[in-house]
Amino acid sequence: MKTLIKNGTVATASDLYKADVLIEGEKVALIGQDLASRAGAVDRTVDATGKLVMPGGIDPHTHLDMPFGGTYSSDDFETGTRAAAFGGTTCVIDFAIQPSGGSLRAGLDDWHKKAEGKACTDYGFHMIVRELGPETLAEMDALVKDGVPSFKVFTAYPGVFLVDDGLIFKALQRSRDNGGLIAVHCENGPVIDILVQQAIARGDTSPRWHALTRPPRLEGEATGRVIALAEVAGAPIYIVHVSAAEALAEIRRAKERGVGVTGETCPQYLCLSTENYEEPGFDGAKYVMSPPLREKGNEQALWAGLKLGDLSTVATDHCPFTLKEKELGKGNFAKIPNGAPGLEMRMSLVWDGGVKAGRFDVNRFVEVTSTAAAKTFGLYPKKGTVAPGSDADLVVFDPDKEIRWSAKSHHMRVDYNPYEGRVTRGAPTHVFSRGQLVVENDKWLGKTGAGRFQKRAARQR
Numbered sequence: 001m002k003t004l005i006k007n008g009t010v011a012t013a014s015d016l017y018k019a020d021v022l023i024e025g026e027k028v029a030l031i032g033q034d035l036a037s038r039a040g041a042v043d044r045t046v047d048a049t050g051k052l053v054m055p056g057g058i059d060p061h062t063h064l065d066m067p068f069g070g071t072y073s074s075d076d077f078e079t080g081t082r083a084a085a086f087g088g089t090t091c092v093i094d095f096a097i098q099p100s101g102g103s104l105r106a107g108l109d110d111w112h113k114k115a116e117g118k119a120c121t122d123y124g125f126h127m128i129v130r131e132l133g134p135e136t137l138a139e140m141d142a143l144v145k146d147g148v149p150s151f152k153v154f155t156a157y158p159g160v161f162l163v164d165d166g167l168i169f170k171a172l173q174r175s176r177d178n179g180g181l182i183a184v185h186c187e188n189g190p191v192i193d194i195l196v197q198q199a200i201a202r203g204d205t206s207p208r209w210h211a212l213t214r215p216p217r218l219e220g221e222a223t224g225r226v227i228a229l230a231e232v233a234g235a236p237i238y239i240v241h242v243s244a245a246e247a248l249a250e251i252r253r254a255k256e257r258g259v260g261v262t263g264e265t266c267p268q269y270l271c272l273s274t275e276n277y278e279e280p281g282f283d284g285a286k287y288v289m290s291p292p293l294r295e296k297g298n299e300q301a302l303w304a305g306l307k308l309g310d311l312s313t314v315a316t317d318h319c320p321f322t323l324k325e326k327e328l329g330k331g332n333f334a335k336i337p338n339g340a341p342g343l344e345m346r347m348s349l350v351w352d353g354g355v356k357a358g359r360f361d362v363n364r365f366v367e368v369t370s371t372a373a374a375k376t377f378g379l380y381p382k383k384g385t386v387a388p389g390s391d392a393d394l395v396v397f398d399p400d401k402e403i404r405w406s407a408k409s410h411h412m413r414v415d416y417n418p419y420e421g422r423v424t425r426g427a428p429t430h431v432f433s434r435g436q437l438v439v440e441n442d443k444w445l446g447k448t449g450a451g452r453f454q455k456r457a458a459r460q461r
């Protein structure tokens with residue numbers, strides 16, 4: 001199968017130039033001028049005049065079919081990866097979970113079962129670590145070799161995912177030696193728990209109290225703490241879903257000291273604020289996620305962090321729950337399942353708020369939505385760029401195409417959209433997953449189960 005994408009502007013993290021792109025089978029075969037005369041017979045031609053041809057988005061932070069907060073996230077690998085593709089994301093890295101009292105391998109097997117035969121685009125896994133004895137440390141080495149070289153630990157959610165500093169330190173030391181990478185959810189869980197109990201006892205039970213009991217200072221504190229652990233361990237560290245300027249400041253200071261720290265933020269922290277918790281009725285529950293949304297104005301620091309490189313990536317932390325599921329926390333905000341949808345909107349929100357708003361250029365857009373994640377998580381140059389030999393995970397992107405976001409028209413399996421009514425400029429017209437055209441405007445052309453598990457490379461040491 002040969003596809004010629006002609007007359008487009010190829011955009012990578014470093015270059016921007018007019019060229020045709022020839023796809024042969026699953027790979028990019030040729031990039032050059034006037035390829036029609038050299039390509040021979042092609043099966044399909046896509047005219048990309050006025051459009052960009054960029055690497056498919058990579059979202060390194062999703063929770064598909066995840067048991068959490070007394071229910072399951074409402075998108076599974078089929079609906080989640082399909083919605084992702086509509087939004088221009090062609091690869092996700094989801095979080096497998098070590099079962100309580102069980103092995104990492106058992107958790108990984110569970111996630112392979114969830115994804116196989118369902119995922120519509122390619123996917124990889126990180127591993128959430130909850131317990132870490134000598135056997136689990138040895139399992140970490142094995143997982144790194146088996147293409148799962150990144151691990152997430154939490155300083156939040158006591159009784160569910162929270163681990164202590166000793167465990168984090170041991171995991172960091174191990175990853176320093178085995179080529180893995182530790183990713184951390186940074187909030188001070190035990191202190192937040194006290195604030196939550198006090199709020200509930202006072203009768204402060206509405207969704208806005210979710211944010212008020214998780215102050216930004218406690219994200220900054222936990223971020224600074226785990227960076228210190230990484231520094232002493234001599235290991236790199238990746239801070240997930242950075243929401244607060246206080247946490248970003250810790251990352252910046254650590255970078256200045258030469259620490260190998262990278263950080264990601266998410267569209268919700270760039271585009272929403274605590275004002276959303278004031279929406280009428282129980283609608284504030286739509287935005288209950290951890291860390292929570294922050295005060296208006298905080299987002300400017302995050303956009304600047306992306307521009308300047310203190311933050312490398314925009315992921316989604318996609319973890320949707322339906323309104324019915326959110327109602328588990330009616331009368332007690334602490335029982336609202338934590339998480340919100342974002343997979344389908346990510347690329348358009350970042351284009352609109354980043355490039356269209358003049359905050360950064362096309363190259364930086366490609367970097368924060370695709371290339372940096374590919375490099376950090378061992379997928380590059382198979383994915384994350386447009387180059388001969390790379391996977392033909394490609395997006396033909398119309399920089400001016402408008403979308404009015406609505407739960408009525410989005411493709412995610414959730415009955416609300418946090419950006420309901422918002423219009424973004426910039427969206428895909430054609431999306432290819434390993435050479436297959438899977439999305440053409442509003443049409444789904446892909447296949448359930450066509451996505452493949454991606455073994456990722458260990459960090460270069």
Ligand code: URP
Pocket residue numbers: 063185288289290291317319338339340
């Ligand atoms: O609220 C969130 N973020 N839910 C998903 C789990 C996590 O903390 O990443």
Ligand code: ZN
Pocket residue numbers: 185240241290
């Ligand atoms: Zn988290």
Ligand code: ZN
Pocket residue numbers: 061062063317319
């Ligand atoms: Zn998450």
